[in-house]
Amino acid sequence: MYQELQSKLGYSFKNIELLKLALIHKSYSNTSNNERLEFLGDSILNTVISQYLFLKFSNEKEGLLTRMRAYLVKAETLTMKAEELSLIDHIQLSKGTANLSRERKNSILEDSFEATIGAIFLDSSWDQVNLIVLSLFNNELSSLSADMSFKDPKTELQELLQSMKLDLPNYVIEESLGGGFNCNVSYDNNNFSSSGITKRSAQTATAMKVLEYIRASND
DSSP: HHHHHHHTTTTOSSSHHHHHHHBOOOTTTTSSSHHHHHHHHHHHHHHHEEEEEEEETTTTOOHHHEEEEHHHSHHHHHHHHHHTTTTGGGGGGHHOOOOHHHGGGGHHHHHHHHHHHHHHHHOOOOOOHHHHHHHHHHHHTTTOTTOOSSSSSSHHHHHHHHTOOOOOOOOEEEEESSSSSEEEEEETTTEEEEEEHHHHHHHHHHHHHHHHHHHHHHO
């Protein structure tokens, strides 16, 4: 049942009950759920990322390292990681919670991802969970540089347009026939569009496209 998930994680559990517990939401069981593992996993994620940044960017100040870490472990990223692992297919929820919209399940996905990291730690060791986390965040870590703004693309675009004394972007959202959402923004007589599993991810991706266009135009 959990073979595909373990393959995506790059880790095989010795005690599969830990993984099962990491995927039990409190709505399913008020006495045996993933809240304690989520607490542990949250701390582990922050520590692994902090150690990586400390060693990788040895000449940077604490303020930048803090912004980098916040950028890497923000809720949207953790939800995305949970989606990449297809955790929603394994999480045990009450019937009422299971019927919530995809967007309202984001916090459940985020917490379950953290709980899974906590479960891996308990099942293995610090060195092992460190390797797993760095592997799961490989794309984000490899594209990291000290000259990035580390702001949400929507916030960065808004601030940039305000500094240029231009109108703020109007994000037009439509549900996709295949699930998820499509987002469109008009700027400088051009239309920019992106899709995402959530409204926020679609908006974020579209804002990034507009930002890239503006930067390229100003080069």
